[in-house]
Amino acid sequence: MTTTVTATASERANQRNAVLAGFLGWTLDAFDFFILVMVLPYVARDLHVSRPDIALALTASLATRPLGAFIFGVIADRYGRRLPMVGVIIFYSIVEVLSGLAPNYATFLALRFLFGIGMGGEWGVGASLVMESVPVKWRGVLSGLLQEGYAFGYLLAAVAYFAVNYFAIPTNYGWRLLFLMGGLPALLSLFVMFKVKETESWQEHRSSDWKAYGREITKHWKLFAYLVLLMAMMNMISHGTQDLYPTFLQQQRHFSPETAAMITIISMVGAILGGLVFGFFSDRSGRRKAMVTATMLAVVLIPLWVFAPSLPLIVLGAFLMQFMVQGAWGVIPAHINELSPNSLRGFFPGFAYQVGVLIASSISYFEAVLGEHLTYSESMALLAAIVLVVGTFVIALGPEAKGVSFRKAAH
16 A cells, blocks of 8 residues: 555656646746847847847747757657757757857847757657646646746746846846846756656657658658648747737837836736636537637637727736637647657657747748838737637647547556
């Protein structure tokens, strides 16, 4: 009896550690990405380029994410989840620090390409580690928690940006200081190394035959194509409603940097709550139903989100929009890991996710350019309506595998 209790306690401790590692890995990764979103006008001014040029750096990070997902995903299927996760965290932390030291735009842009490789590798490895570690009945809500590490990272970036402005640090130094803070995630690698165990699912399905591994990938090409389409739409929805929102608040609504940061913080609180609520909903009612509900409600909220006439209504619109958008996103880790073949779970969902990111990567740049000719509110509203409606159909018409076992012999 004592042995059973000890084993159960150990297993639960490892589940908590895996969730914490996955959550923090994605949180700190998102923090590093969204620092640029918060300081975009200041980086443009300091490096003597236009705002669309810096928005192109956002696109650069999104465009190279598939390469990171491919490299680290294959390593994760062959050698386990822990080591590639440690490597990818250290990699993106170093690149973020170097971005803060970039002397010119060309160097900065090259570093953002490299950062995308690290960002692309982290999600797939972290998601497979968490989803394979946690109980089946809690996959949805813990999927929401994991995915909203992304929103929490955005929130932390907004808090850091608010602090830099509050203490009146000169903007040509302040944005660099924020990037230097991006080196802190490297410390997380120590926690992953010493506190997180390999998953039993990976140990059961690991393969040392590269030819068999390749055949397994090609065998499921139709499923992969669907997941790419799904993730392209989901990334257009996410980045189309987030990346240029701080710029819209400052440039069109003429809010101060501090006010824009506070609105962003509040919207990310909504995102975190939405991920948890719809993740829980998906455990009860299904993955697709939860996601479709969230995206349909997001369409209804577009006027409040960008056309509201007063600050309180803008805040409410930002909160509710991200509650719905990230509510749909909160289901994604569980949904696409359940759809993925067991022997390919390190590679398959992460690579499909990041190829979808590549397809969607131009939306921030296109939105910025369109915003220079129309208004940011008109540009964002038009694009958000299109991608939310199309995304709803893609979700509703796709497959679902809620509650599928990741083990050869389910306990």
